[in-house]
Amino acid sequence: MKDWINDAPIVIAEGRDCFIKDTYGIWYLDGVSSLWVNIHGHGKKEINDALIKQLTHISHSTLLGLANVPSTELAGKLVSLISERLKTDKLNKVFYSDNGSTAVEAALKMAFQYTQHTKKCADDALFVTLENGYHGDTIGAVSAGGIDLFHKTYSPLLFKTVKAPSPYCFNCSHGVVSSQTDTPSKYRCNAEGEFPCLRELRHILESQGKVAAVLVEPLIQAASGMITSPVGYLKGVRDLCTEFDTLLIADEVATGFGRTGNMFACELESVVPDILCLSKGITGGYLPLAVTIATENIYNAFLGEFAEKKTFFHGHSYTGNQLGCAAALASLEIFEKEHVLDNLKPKIKILRDWLNSIFNHPNVGDVRVCGMMAGVELIKNKASMEPFGFEEKAGWQVAYEARKRSVFIRPLGNVLVIMPPLSISEENLSAMLIRIEKSICGLFHC
Numbered sequence: 001m002k003d004w005i006n007d008a009p010i011v012i013a014e015g016r017d018c019f020i021k022d023t024y025g026i027w028y029l030d031g032v033s034s035l036w037v038n039i040h041g042h043g044k045k046e047i048n049d050a051l052i053k054q055l056t057h058i059s060h061s062t063l064l065g066l067a068n069v070p071s072t073e074l075a076g077k078l079v080s081l082i083s084e085r086l087k088t089d090k091l092n093k094v095f096y097s098d099n100g101s102t103a104v105e106a107a108l109k110m111a112f113q114y115t116q117h118t119k120k121c122a123d124d125a126l127f128v129t130l131e132n133g134y135h136g137d138t139i140g141a142v143s144a145g146g147i148d149l150f151h152k153t154y155s156p157l158l159f160k161t162v163k164a165p166s167p168y169c170f171n172c173s174h175g176v177v178s179s180q181t182d183t184p185s186k187y188r189c190n191a192e193g194e195f196p197c198l199r200e201l202r203h204i205l206e207s208q209g210k211v212a213a214v215l216v217e218p219l220i221q222a223a224s225g226m227i228t229s230p231v232g233y234l235k236g237v238r239d240l241c242t243e244f245d246t247l248l249i250a251d252e253v254a255t256g257f258g259r260t261g262n263m264f265a266c267e268l269e270s271v272v273p274d275i276l277c278l279s280k281g282i283t284g285g286y287l288p289l290a291v292t293i294a295t296e297n298i299y300n301a302f303l304g305e306f307a308e309k310k311t312f313f314h315g316h317s318y319t320g321n322q323l324g325c326a327a328a329l330a331s332l333e334i335f336e337k338e339h340v341l342d343n344l345k346p347k348i349k350i351l352r353d354w355l356n357s358i359f360n361h362p363n364v365g366d367v368r369v370c371g372m373m374a375g376v377e378l379i380k381n382k383a384s385m386e387p388f389g390f391e392e393k394a395g396w397q398v399a400y401e402a403r404k405r406s407v408f409i410r411p412l413g414n415v416l417v418i419m420p421p422l423s424i425s426e427e428n429l430s431a432m433l434i435r436i437e438k439s440i441c442g443l444f445h446c
Contacts, residue, residue, distance in 0.1 A: 010403070015042025018424040020408065029432045031402070031409040033421050036222070036254055038285030040334050041423040047284050050330035054322055063096060063320040071096060071320035074328050078278075078291060081332065085263045088272045093299040095292040095312075096320040100253030100279035101136025103290035104215070107249045107275045108140050109314055110294060111213040114247070117301040117310060125212035128204055128246075132166040134223035135215065135251050144215050147224055149413075162204055164214075165197040166221065167229040198236040205244040213247035213275070214240075218265035219370050222254040225415040226368045226375025235269040247274040247298075253290070254373070257281035258335070258422050261344055261371030274298060284331035285421075289324035340422055347429055348372060351418070354433040363394075363444040376416040378440075388414045394443075401439035407432055416440075 010028075014021040018041055020034070021027045030038065040047070054070065061068055075094035082091050095110070097103050108127065115121035129135075133146040143158040145151045146166070151158075205211060218234050221227040241248040250273035255265035259281065262268060266276075275298065279290035304310035318324075334340065351374055355367040358376060365379035365387075378394045380386045388394035395411030402409050411417060420432060440446075 017041040018421045018428055026406065028406050028408040029428060030421060031407050031432055032417055032419050034285055036419050037280045038421045039257055039281045039331060040284050041421050044284060046334055047286055047327050047330045050326045051323055054326035059323050060318060060321050064315055068320060068322055070322045070325035070329060074325040077329060077332055078293065081263065085267050086272050090272060090295045091276055091293050092296055093294045097290045097292065097316050098288045098318050099290050101138045101141045102316065103253060103277040103279050103292045104135040104144065104251055105138055105140045106292040106314055107277050108144065110292065110298065110312060111247045111249060111275060113312060114298050114301050115212045121210045121212055125210050126208060127161045128164055128211055128214045129161045130166050130216055131163050132221050132224035132227060133217060162208060164201045164204055166227065167195065167197045167233045168227055195230060195233055195236065198233065201237065202240055205240060205246060211246045213249050215249040215251060217251050218255055219260055219268060220255060220373055222373060223412060225377065225412050226373060226417060228368045228370050234271050238271045249273060249275045251277045253277055253279045258341055258344065259371055259373050261348055263341065283324050283327035286327040287324040289321065289328055344372060344422060346426055350426060350429055358437055361440060361446060372419060372422060374418040378414045397443055398439050401442050402436055405435040405439060407435045
């Protein structure tokens with residue numbers, strides 16, 4: 001906070017395509033999609049028009065005891081999209097909230113109450129979550145998190161969860177593009193057969209006996225530093241949840257809507273969760289909106305007579321907001337009309353090729369990528385893999401250098417996060433990566 005006060009803040013006044021402009025008239029490439037939310041660029045005409053059209057009807061009315069047209073249409077569109085992409089008709093009940101954290105909060109409460117209605121667990125049912133996990137900043141989501149920097153301060157406020165090992169692997173991951181045989185063990189998965197992290201999850205599920213749900217971020221733990229999972233890990237988690245009759249909650253707040261190169265990360269391993277959380281890119285980066293999508297089986301457990309009080313007593317004032325839903329419908333239409341997912345393939349190649357190249361830098365210890373989500377981990381000494389100290393702010397120093405070259409990125413500690421809007425042109429993507437590389441070289445010398 002002291003650094004923030006001492007620095008001259010960048011105040012954004014305008015946005016266009018993959019660029020944002022400050023009050024001094026300087027344009028920056030938006031290298032983090034305005035915190036991982038922007039999909040189609042700033043000022044997208046189709047979304048602008050959809051919002052203007054909706055404003056001529058109504059901007060908001062409650063969903064408590066009512067329905068509205070855009071939220072109904074969006075729910076149907078999402079269910080249809082999930083059916084098409086995940087090859088299932090089971091995920092068909094949509095619950096609205098307003099951000100990723102609240103989507104997860106709803107999922108946790110939903111799963112907990114479901115176990116009570118079905119008598120699967122007692123009142124002390126636990127959640128199994130992952131080390132290095134991040135699911136938001138509200139108390140339930142923090143309870144499920146596993147990053148000490150973000151969460152340890154609040155530990156007295158949190159409910160108990162059981163932490164399973166993070167699938168922190170290197171050579172066998174979906175997206176990692178380098179495969180040095182001499183990298184330290186923390187970057188390697190030496191699994192033979194079932195992964196060690198899955199064996200430990202099995203042990204937890206066997207020993208606990210009262211698990212409400214397992215909560216994971218599919219394929220990549222974004223906020224922990226773009227940590228990619230090994231191929232087959234997510235499918236293994238799904239199989240274990242099925243075996244032990246435990247719900248699987250997939251937090252696709254960061255990974256949903258094309259970020260991994262697919263509409264949903266779960267597609268890559270043909271996994272169908274019991275509850276799916278979506279937010280961030282759902283409106284194309286325009287307005288706060290989130291959904292928690294559950295199976296009909298879970299929904300049915302809440303059906304009862306009025307006196308039974310089985311209702312899911314949870315809601316938000318702006319649930320199903322018409323403007324947010326109108327933006328989301330327009331965004332999904334753009335995905336179809338502009339073939340967004342198909343157009344990502346050459347961009348993903350550009351990003352991966354650049355990561356292969358930058359990995360050779362003496363102060364780059366690891367590169368990780370899943371689709372259009374990438375991380376470059378900075379280290380002090382490549383031979384010994386000595387990390388930079390937190391107080392050295394290596395990631396921030398590179399980010400400040402990048403700003404001088406008109407690129408805005410926001411690191412996670414010493415990991416540079418690269419996640420531009422999916423709409424970024426190949427030319428602008430290449431230019432952004434060159435500027436980031438020059439920023440690294442400007443500090444550490446190439």
